[in-house]
Amino acid sequence: MASLAAEGSRRPGGLLPRTGRGRAVLLVTATLAFIILVEVMNIAFVDPYTDPPLLFTLQGTLSEISIGWLSVLMFGSLLVLLFAGMPLVFVTGSLGVIFIYLVGDQFMLNIIPTRIFPLMTDYQLSAIPLFIFMASMLERAGLIDEMFDVLYQWMGGVRGGLAIATIIASTILAAMVGVIGAAVVTMGIIALPAMLKRAYDPEVALGAIMAGGTLGILIPPSILAIIYAVVAQQSVGELYIGSILPGLLLSGLYVTYVGVRAWLNPKIGPSLPPAERVNLAGKLLLLRRMAAPVVLIVLVLGVIFTGAATPVEAAAIGSFGAMVVAALHGRLSLRSIKEACIGTAKASAMVLWIIFGATIFVGFYILRGGQEFVANLILGTGLDAYGVLALMMLILFFLGMFLDWVGILLLAVPIFIPIITRFSFPGLFGLPGIESGDVALWFGVLYLVNMQMAFLSPPFGYALFYMRGVAPASISTATIFRSSLPFLAIQATGLLACVLFPQIVLWLPRLVYG
Incomplete structure (x- = not known):
């Protein structure tokens, strides 16, 4: 193992990257890890009502943000990460947790299991x-x-x-x-x-x-x-x-x-x-x-x-x-059943993780008034029922060129359904x-x-x-x-x-x- 590590350190892109890009990635990763470590320690050991944070805290830094700017930040971050090649299965859930912490506090993170559990039992x-x-x-x-x-x-x-x-x-x-x-x-x-x-x-x-x-x-x-x-x-x-x-x-x-x-x-x-x-x-x-x-x-x-x-x-x-x-x-045969079961487990896990992540993301956005914000934007266009329907179809078509079909459903449909049924x-x-x-x-x-x-x-x-x-x-x-x-x-x-x-x-x- 030591010889493999040494060999990797001598190659571009090895275990110890020496290129400028590798150093940048390493620096960003180390910075994010440090921030996460400090925040975890604040959650675990600091009472937010009586004690000062350890070093710093990002908790609640966006608590006063308007729903308009929150929409730009949440969906803008989503698109940036997806264009960067990050899988939707992890992006939506991660962003949901991050924005819950930035807009609310550590106690608001308790809404995560309340969003997931009803789906787990559906x-x-x-x-x-x-x-x-x-x-x-x-x-x-x-x-x-x-x-x-x-x-x-x-x-x-x-x-x-x-x-x-x-x-x-x-x-x-x-x-x-x-x-x-x-x-x-x-x-x-x-x-x-x-x-x-x-x-x-x-x-x-x-x-x-x-x-x-x-x-x-x-x-x-x-x-x-x-x-x-x-x-x-x-x-x-x-x-x-x-x-x-x-x-x-x-x-x-x-x-x-x-x-x-x-x-x-x-x-x-x-x-x-x-x-x-x-x-x-x-x-x-x-x-x-x-x-x-x-x-x-x-x-x-x-x-x-x-x-x-x-x-x-x-x-x-x-x-x-x-x-x-x-x-x-x-x-x-036992082999065919085993292969079918493994394939089923992989595909089902992918779909369900997307469901859980998108539910956290959209659930928090709706909780902050996102549904009414989008409804007011659409209704403010002055379009009639069929005009609103056409607008929604265009939005879904555009999203479909970039996002996974399950992700589109969980991001758009919970917001669109209450509007279209009006x-x-x-x-x-x-x-x-x-x-x-x-x-x-x-x-x-x-x-x-x-x-x-x-x-x-x-x-x-x-x-x-x-x-x-x-x-x-x-x-x-x-x-x-x-x-x-x-x-x-x-x-x-x-x-x-x-x-x-x-x-x-x-x-x-x-x-x-x-």
Whole structure:
């Protein structure tokens, strides 16, 4: 160990950095450590009401700050740290604790457990690890490969058929996994080489994979929908049902776009040669391989929609069903279960830590009057209900280019929901409006569609970077960015349709729940 340390000290960037940058980082780190040590000693050993602080204290130094300047400092610090490359999972919680101490005192830190504990005991959040485990087991069962192969054979004879098959497979995959990264990466590995081999236009191939992959945000069992329902105090079941038609609408728009483009220009999506096509009898036989995922999807979503089980219970049924499917495919083993459990623990921990950190950050901001401050800013614009909605959608879209989807939800939705529910939406251009009790549900689905747009929006949309990670080096990042733009426009069209025709969102929930 001593020799390794000595060797590290001789290298640039070793254990004992000698560059100017290394010294600066070391100095800043030492300064922060010293400040934290002094503050911890003040909290542990000094009575703030009777004793002077040890050396100094930052406690309460911002106690007189106005909510306007506090907003600038809190959200400005958040953006600076995120642009510096710090992970959101730690930034929000850390900043929340720091500002609680700077604005209040050591005793105000007691609000931290009061913010976290209700989430720790929220029953609905139990569905998150269960759905993630279900997705992990299905991936290890090889169902995704088989599903794409079946759709590949069914659609290959159509112009643009492989891209259409990719979108349909992604739609089914969204109903199985509910996690975007898995869908984009998996379909990128499976479908992209097949399309490039068949001389598909790279932009059509890339766009179909990324747009189809983002459907996991919207189509149940979406993980984001669960978190939104918890934060907005909505029914997970209603949100799931309300997101079905918008999800299918977007999927249908993607398919239509690819089909029309390939029909107009066959070179961008050539069909399979006749010698490689499968006849109708062969296609019908292939459908047997689709039975397991379809039955599992119908089972999980069916028990939710019929009210036979809660989303958490449905997630448990889905997890068990995924293990049964893996066993039927000969892929169930102790190793696969262990890997699925480890992956589930990592993903769940990441999501829950973001929830806890953002809850502390936003909870303190609301406690200091931030919600009323933002409401007054928005209402002070003089916009009507639909103008405020448009402004919120633009803010969410902008945030989506830089922040994680869970972080956006926990930072913006607790502030936006009380504002948007103040308004009535009578309908645009003589079209039907929305009852006041349905506004939060309608806004929730609009939020989910908006997050799909954020995942595809350059320069920092997550789906773009997932695709960059699996695309061959011959495909440039600029090509990936360009491929997203037509599908981004389609998503904006779908969002506008849900605003103009709210029954796309509300018809199924009202049909099921009355």
